[in-house]
Amino acid sequence: MIVATVFSSFADAIDFILHEKESRAGTVRVGGLGEIGHLTGNHVLVCAVALLVACAVSLPLALWLGHLGRGQFLAVSTSNIGRAVPSLAIIAFFVAFFGSGFTNLCFALVLLAIPPILTNAYVGVRQVDRDLVDAGRGQGLSEAQIVRRIELPLALATIFAGIRISAVTVIATAIIAPYAGYDTLGTPIISFNVYGSAGQLGASIVVASLALAADAGFAAVQRLATPEGLKIAKRGQPRRFRLWPQSTRRVQIP
Amino acid sequence: MSLTPVIAQGGGFVRDRTGESSCVSENGFCPDWIWDNLDRYVTPTWEHLYLTVISVGLGFAIAVALGLLAHRRRWLVGPITWVTSVLYTIPSPAAFLLLLPLTGRGNVTAIVALTAYTQVIIFRNVVNGLANVPADAVDAATGMGMAPTQRLFRVEVPLAMPEILAGLRIAAATTVGLAAFAFLAGAGGLGKQIAAQITFRSNVVVAGGLATLMAAGLDLLVLGFQRAVTPWQRAAS
Numbered sequence: 001m002i003v004a005t006v007f008s009s010f011a012d013a014i015d016f017i018l019h020e021k022e023s024r025a026g027t028v029r030v031g032g033l034g035e036i037g038h039l040t041g042n043h044v045l046v047c048a049v050a051l052l053v054a055c056a057v058s059l060p061l062a063l064w065l066g067h068l069g070r071g072q073f074l075a076v077s078t079s080n081i082g083r084a085v086p087s088l089a090i091i092a093f094f095v096a097f098f099g100s101g102f103t104n105l106c107f108a109l110v111l112l113a114i115p116p117i118l119t120n121a122y123v124g125v126r127q128v129d130r131d132l133v134d135a136g137r138g139q140g141l142s143e144a145q146i147v148r149r150i151e152l153p154l155a156l157a158t159i160f161a162g163i164r165i166s167a168v169t170v171i172a173t174a175i176i177a178p179y180a181g182y183d184t185l186g187t188p189i190i191s192f193n194v195y196g197s198a199g200q201l202g203a204s205i206v207v208a209s210l211a212l213a214a215d216a217g218f219a220a221v222q223r224l225a226t227p228e229g230l231k232i233a234k235r236g237q238p239r240r241f242r243l244w245p246q247s248t249r250r251v252q253i254p
Numbered sequence: 255m256s257l258t259p260v261i262a263q264g265g266g267f268v269r270d271r272t273g274e275s276s277c278v279s280e281n282g283f284c285p286d287w288i289w290d291n292l293d294r295y296v297t298p299t300w301e302h303l304y305l306t307v308i309s310v311g312l313g314f315a316i317a318v319a320l321g322l323l324a325h326r327r328r329w330l331v332g333p334i335t336w337v338t339s340v341l342y343t344i345p346s347p348a349a350f351l352l353l354l355p356l357t358g359r360g361n362v363t364a365i366v367a368l369t370a371y372t373q374v375i376i377f378r379n380v381v382n383g384l385a386n387v388p389a390d391a392v393d394a395a396t397g398m399g400m401a402p403t404q405r406l407f408r409v410e411v412p413l414a415m416p417e418i419l420a421g422l423r424i425a426a427a428t429t430v431g432l433a434a435f436a437f438l439a440g441a442g443g444l445g446k447q448i449a450a451q452i453t454f455r456s457n458v459v460v461a462g463g464l465a466t467l468m469a470a471g472l473d474l475l476v477l478g479f480q481r482a483v484t485p486w487q488r489a490a491s
Binding site (some may be wrong): 005006009010044074080083085086087088089090092093095096097168171172175176177179186189192197200201203204205207208211212215 | 256281286302340341342344346347348349351352354355356388424427428430431432438445448449452453454455457458459461462463465466469470473
């Protein structure tokens with residue numbers, strides 16, 4: 001019985017994704033590949049912009065601070081504060097105080113995306129073996145070359161872990177973007193009265209697939225970006241690295 | 255200037271527009287309104303705390319059990335990590351709705367989803383914490399004649415406690431944030447309050463602030479507990 005109900009709910013949801021039909025009130029046409037495609041495009045656009053800006057802001061800062069070995073307090077408290085403030089609250093705060101719209105929504109999502117990227121990149125650089133950095137310096141590399149050719153490749157796994165967390169958070173939070181006046185896949189989820197439960201479930205399926213695809217995509221980019229030598233080294237040893245060996249375990253690499 | 259507090263009906267949030275101060279009608283940040291209407295936030299706060307505590311407690315029990323199991327049978331670490339990471343990747347608002355046909359609207363759906371989200375964080379910290387216990391300590395325990403189970407609970411788990419509890423802290427703070435979306439599953443909480451009047455500054459500040467305070471408070475609570483159960487860490491530092 002339950003299986004049949006669940007099955008028919010999901011069948012309706014798939015039907016909503018594939019075929020246009022009348023809304024619950026019967027006034028407009030909703031669903032179908034056209035609308036879902038449009039909403040997915042919007043969703044991807046706002047998430048991509050927010051992630052790119054967050055990366056552009058936090059990666060250089062984190063690499064630089066990590067290289068200098070300064071600003072641990074900043075990196076740790078950014079991640080702690082970022083975790084404590086609910087994402088819904090950040091969006092709501094922006095909507096209430098700065099108004100709705102694409103730009104404000106992007107700002108809020110950038111704020112959400114920065115802490116994991118910043119902290120992970122910082123920790124990633126900090127945990128690079130200092131002997132390797134010294135060896136690079138001994139070989140005559142400039143500080144910028146050390147960052148680019150030693151610290152960055154060795155920190156890539158941790159950096160990508162941060163980007164992937166941010167990507168998932170941003171994709172999830174963009175579901176409530178309609179509250180900020182921007183239509184995303186969250187629109188069928190929030191406007192239940194128009195789209196009904198098939199729309200809600202259908203959009204949820206698409207969002208979940210989007211998040212899983214983004215995560216897999218970043219994993220693939222990470223594999224491509226990792227130098228061949230590191231992959232061989234990784235296969236050689238069972239434990240890749242010890243994260244944060246001291247008892248300071250506030251910074252976590254999820 | 256008189257404010258007429260309106261009692262929430264059926265868990266809903268109704269705001270009376272008559273007789274409001276200009277601050278409130280302009281959706282401003284109004285300390286007076288906040289002070290007069292604080293009682294509106296009591297029930298959502300409790301709901302939010304309830305969802306969080308139940309989910310994190312349940313999640314902690316499951317993840318620790320899985321972690322201890324995976325510590326004995328190392329081959330389980332990979333598959334469990336994979337499954338929990340995939341669960342974590344599904345956006346929480348979508349997860350609540352994907353569960354709806356199965357568990358229906360209400361707290362059950364919210365708790366199932368929130369519990370699933372805690373797994374990846376706590377499980378990883380339990381497994382890493384146990385793996386990071388110094389081999390010397392384990393050897394010494396074996397040398398003193400401890401059976402494997404005795405060794406686990408009297409040496410390995412206590413030494414792994416800081417990392418296990420670090421996972422619990424992250425899970426608690428994260429769950430407070432995710433529970434803000436539980437209103438989509440028909441469970442209340444502060445998220446419902448925020449979403450109901452997202453343009454009203456006073457409401458957003460109070461409800462968002464309460465959720466933030468809850469996350470920070472739970473974090474500090476677990477930190478205090480960690481200090482209490484690992485006295486040797488303070489002695490060493």
